[in-house]
Amino acid sequence: MTTRPPHRARAWLLGVLLPVAITAAAWVVVAALLPRLPDPVALHWGLDGVDRTGSVGELVTSTAVISAISLVIMGTLSVLTGRQALTRRMTLGAATGLATLFAGMTLSTVLVQVDATSAFDAASPDASLTVSLVAAVALGALAGALAGSDPDQPATGDLPADALLADLPEGQRAVWVRSVAGIGQTTTWVLATCAVLLGVGFWLLSDMIFPVVVLAPVVVLMLTMTTWQVQVDARGLSARGALGWPRLHVPATEVERAEVTQVNPFAEFGGWGMRTTVSGTVGVVVRKGEAIAVERSGGRRIVVTVDDAATGAAVLNTYAQRARTTHPTH
Structure with a gap:
């Protein structure tokens, strides 16, 4: 059964309202400072300083358009997606981070020109752009951390009759581990x-x-x-990046079905790495080919590219079946 995405209030706050507030605050400051800019203004800086000038309209139009497009796209994704915690954290973090970055870029190119006698006297915005990027990463990470974890959603019903199962006698345990590199x-x-x-x-x-x-x-x-370790044990499926982060975990109690699928990273996910689609599927995709696909409770789906996916799926299904017996739901 597909459930309503959790933490809707946080999605609106961190994905829509906060980015709009950050952008609006930056543009209020920019509007107040525009009369104090030289004419023409600096538009681009090279290794030797300002190398292109133009009108104030040219200076602010491109960032204004980019900011507006970002607000619309990220705001829409924030309120329409987010069934899984990873998707929610990535979307809300990106919404806040991008708004901060674009606001900082606009402020940076304006502040260095305030009260300058000419465009060529404007200092490089390098330092302020660096601060803007750091602030964007920090606020984006904070928004992602505040996006909210997934509530427990134990799977109900039996596994499909055709689900892959491991030859693992009752009472015995197995751990399946694989490393995969793109x-x-x-x-x-x-x-x-x-x-x-x-x-x-x-x-x-x-x-x-x-x-x-x-x-x-x-x-x-x-x-x-680019390099991940994938593990299936009694707790469920886990995937960890080469440095131990990021980490993806699917509890055995929430597995509706695990199976083998074929993945085309670019066509299905738009690239490689830890990805999420508009439909909410989360993928750890570092190459083209076989993968474990996990149908998770609440209408969620996980895809992990890895060798010997059939064995991993069978072991996961076995533990999911045992979890239904150990922790029955009604």
Whole structure:
């Protein structure tokens, strides 16, 4: 049975109202400062300072349009999705984080030009852009943390008659563990190292730290999202990133059915890593091919790409069946 997504008030607060408030506050400040900007204003900064100028309209129009589009899209996703905690945390965190980032970008390019005699006297917005990015990550993480956990929803009814089951005698236990990597651990570390060297090199050559701040989370994502450990035991299914985070867990008591499926990461999830779809399916997808698909209580669905998915699904179904006996629901 499909249930109503939980924490609807938080979805409206963190996914709609807070982003709108952050954006509105930033634009109130910008509107008050516009008369104090030079004419023309600086539009773009290069290694040697300002390299393009234009009108105030050009300065604020692009960020205004991007902010408005972000508010509409993320606000809609916030109130229409969120059946699973991971989806809810990612959506609400992104809604708040993006609003903060775009507001900070707008403020940064305006503040450095206030009372400047000409556009070419404007200082680089590098420092304020860095602060904006850090604030966006921090507020986004806070919004995600406040999005609310999933309530317990034990599965009801019997497993389907054709569900895969493991040959595991009653009273005995088994643990199924597999590691799965998309591009390989060695390749991941090489790419991460190159990204770090690129950012540091650009910083030393240009004296701009913003690229380093941008590349740092990219490196972390590369290290955590490309290699996973998947485990099935009496507690259910767990998947952990290479650094132990992020972590996905499905209790055996909430498993309606586990089966094998074939996954095309880009076509179905829009990319690789820990992903979520508009329909609410959560995926740990690091490559194309076989995966464990778990139908979870409350109309939720989990997909994890991994080798020997049939064995993992069978062990999970077995523990789900035992959980119904140990913890019967009515």
